[in-house]
Amino acid sequence: MARRKLAEPLTAKVIDALTTTRRSERFPEGTVSCLYMKVQRSGSKSWVFWTERKGFAGELGLGSWTGAGKAGRVSIHQARKAALAIHDRIGSGHNPVEERRRDSITFGKVAADLIAEMTPGWGEKSVKNWKLSLQVHAADLRSKPVAKIGVDDVLAVLRPYWTEKLETAKRLRQRIEHVLDFAKAKGHRDGDNPAAWKGGLQKLLPNGKRATRHFAAAPYAAIPGIVTALNGMAGQADDETGVKALLLTLHCVTRTGETLKAEWQEFELDGEEPVWTVPAARTKMRKDHRIPLNPAALALLDSLPRKDGETRLFPDTNSHTMLNVLQSLPGCGDHTVHGTARSGFRDWAGNETSFPRDLIEECLAHAVGDNTERAYRRGEAMAKRRKLLAAWSGYLDGGSNVRQLRRA
Incomplete structure (x- = not known):
């Protein structure tokens, strides 16, 4: 771009008469160094601060002379x-050229760059969740220069979620922190990260401890009636496998996901002591959980259909199906499968039986004692757990744990 020297400082009349045959040309203002009127071949004119000073080389726009009328x-x-x-x-x-460049880089742009760089190593779900957080939950940050985002900006985004949706807020804070760290690594900002928790937001937000979640459940005295109703539905319900999945969950006091993802290869049905081994990958404690099977559970398994090439017991059933079956029963409109099966068993066993607490917790796949104690107890506890779960099934069936179900 050409620069032209003028003998006198620029006046409004002189500026209006300026033209160029080049693509663009700078005319010095004449009284302040580095101040120029930039004229385009199209006739557009604007003020610029332009310098070649080492470390500050570049051009800064200072506003238009044309296009908005004299008043603008x-x-x-x-x-x-x-x-x-x-x-x-x-x-x-200061470096105003660099500062202006930074001001043009928004949080939204950096967030998009981060996701684009990380996508090859992330799964589809992770990409979707990050986009939701940074495009929707952090929407108020997207247009802000990433270099100027401070603690107050981050707090304004987090506070609406912090008390109502704590897990959402925690993930949002972590992702904002990651974006700002990424911006610093790219040279787009300096200083501490205003989204950091320790030593920063930790002192400005509630401690973020989540209240214990209690699953709505029927009192254990009502569960035998629920089982009676389910037994009556077993051969008549539109989703018969959903009914049987719920019954198996109740008799084995498993978690919903453990039942729904059960595969036939996990069951040892031959012999006098049949067992269902839930693999570690599907248990909360990340260790195999062995469940002794009583006659009620065996009758349920015997009644299930087996499809060629299908390894799962309930391939067409999901947690919503089981929940809908339970909540369709009278008086169970707000009950959960987890609460009814597991909390019901825990309350019944603790209040109505003399079985020790450790044994009850082991039936629920809860950790009891240290590693040495658990290793020693494994064989002995299986026999005792078989008696406890047989007593539970007998309670559910009104005193008898042997039932006849329609065979598939």
């Missing part, structure tokens, strides 16, 4: 004042 344009006086302010910032050790 940047006057000569305003341009001089802006240019002098830039000189002051340079004299104070």
Whole structure:
């Protein structure tokens, strides 16, 4: 781009008459160094601060002279004042060219760059969740210069979620922190991360401890009636396998996911002591959980259909199906499968039997004692757990744990 020297400082009349045959040309203002009127071949004119000073080389736009009328344009006086302010910032050790460049880089752009770089190593679900957090939950940050985002900006985004949706808020904070760290690594910002928890937001937000979640459940005295109703539905319900999945969950006191993902290869049905071994990958404690099977559970398994090539017991059933079956029963409109099966068993065993607490917890696949104690107890506890679960099934069936179900 060409620069042209003028003998006199620019006036409004001179500026209006400026033209160029080049693509663009700079004309010095004449009284303040580095201040120019930039003229385009199209006739467009604007003020720029331009310098070749080492470490500060670049051009900063200071506003238009044309296009907005005299009332809207940047006057000569305003341009001089802006240019002098830039000189002051340079004299104070700032780099206004770099600062202006940073101001043009928004949080939204950095977030998009981060996701684009990380996508090859992430799964589809992770990408979707990050986009939801950073595009929707952090929407108020997206247009802000990433270099200027501070603690107050982050707090304004987090507080609406912090008390109502704590897990959402925690993930959102972590992702904002990650974006700001990424921005710093790319040279787009300096200083501490305003989304950091320790030593920062930790002192400004509630401790974030989640209240214990209790699953709505029927009192254990009502569960035999629920089982009676389910037994009556076993051969008549539209989703018969959903009914049987719920019954198996009740008799084995398993978690919903453990039942729904059960595979036939997990069951040892031959012999006098049949067992269902839930693999570690599907248990909360990440260790195999062996469940002794009583006659009620065996009758349920014997009644299930087996499809060629299908390894799962309930391939067409999901947690919503089981929940809908339970909540369709009278008086069970707000009950959960987890609460009814597991909390019901725990309350019954603790209140109505003399079985020790450790044994009850082992039936629920809860950790009891240290590793040495658990290793020693494994064989002995299986026999005792078989008696406890048989007593539970007998209670559910009104005193008898042997039933006849329609064979598939």
